[in-house]
Amino acid sequence: MKLQNRVAIVTGAGAGLGRCHALLLAELGARIAVNDMNIEAAERVAAEIRAAGGEAIATPASVTDAGRVADMVDRVMGEWARVDILVNNAGILRDKSFAKMDLDDFRLVLDVHLMGAAICTKAVWGIMREQRHGRVVMTTSSSGLYGNFGQANYGAAKMALVGLMQTLAIEGEKYGIRVNCLAPTAATGMTEGVLSAEALVQLDPAKVSPGLFALVGDDAPTRAILCAGGGHFARANVTLTDGEYVGGTDAAAAGRVVERWNAIGERSGEIVPAYGFVQAERELASAGHEVETMAVAR
Known part of the structure; x- marks a missing residue:
């Protein structure tokens, strides 16, 4: 019981x-x-x-x-x-x-x-x-x-x-x-x-x-x-791969996403994020920005 x-x-x-x-x-x-x-x-x-x-x-x-x-x-x-x-x-x-x-x-x-x-x-x-x-x-x-x-x-x-x-x-x-x-x-x-x-x-x-x-x-x-x-x-599980930093906003950057598609999807380092903002935190860190955790208790 x-x-x-x-x-x-x-x-x-x-x-x-x-x-x-x-x-x-x-x-x-x-x-x-x-x-x-x-x-x-x-x-x-x-x-x-x-x-x-x-x-x-x-x-x-x-x-x-x-x-x-x-x-x-x-x-x-x-x-x-x-x-x-x-x-x-x-x-x-x-x-x-x-x-x-x-x-x-x-x-x-x-x-x-x-x-x-x-x-x-x-x-x-x-x-x-x-x-x-x-x-x-x-x-x-x-x-x-x-x-x-x-x-x-x-x-x-x-x-x-x-x-x-x-x-x-x-x-x-x-x-x-x-x-x-x-x-x-x-x-x-x-x-x-x-x-x-x-x-x-x-x-x-x-x-x-x-x-x-x-x-x-x-x-x-x-x-x-x-x-x-x-x-x-x-x-x-809903997972997130380690990904690749591509940078840029132009056509060349768009081409790099296609070129690095397999690396972007490489699953060996994937994680199960503890919250949704983990994606943004990792993206900013990859671009060289230090970020504090975005998880906010409300």
């Missing part, structure tokens, strides 16, 4: 991956707010948790509806007086090649994945800051990290969540809030028709959820991207 007395909200938990997340967190001792747009589905999962001896309530709401999300958080606070864990799992697909994609579908996917996660995180952020404890998990994807045909909207939303995670992890650190990303590969309603039947059998969503504990426990890291599927786990 590693999460005894912790309170977790799992969005999109009425089925599939979210349901598996909710069940595992409950098994680890957390009290679960099962969020889903489908009230019957949310109630079923909450009842399943209670039948197994856990504590759970159903909290139906669309993650894109800030008012309903606020009501959900108010209910959780009224029930348990804290929120320790938020798993931003809710999502949709609208797959088409970019040439055939309707911009309304592009906006809708960003709204659910990116704005939905931002709305839910904003609703618990003040609570977690006051508690000086919080764990937030964004659900990213290999489609965002590396790209997939027909998923420009989904990939854009999922990579945006990595950027949101990077900044929130920095801002939340002094308040004991740790923010991470989970990149799952799982057989769910969202992957039917995308993966083969044989692959879907191997990619049981329940095999992803064990990785969640590493991201929400007391010893959780922050700013980690955990890739998970079929019982296999790996880490992804």
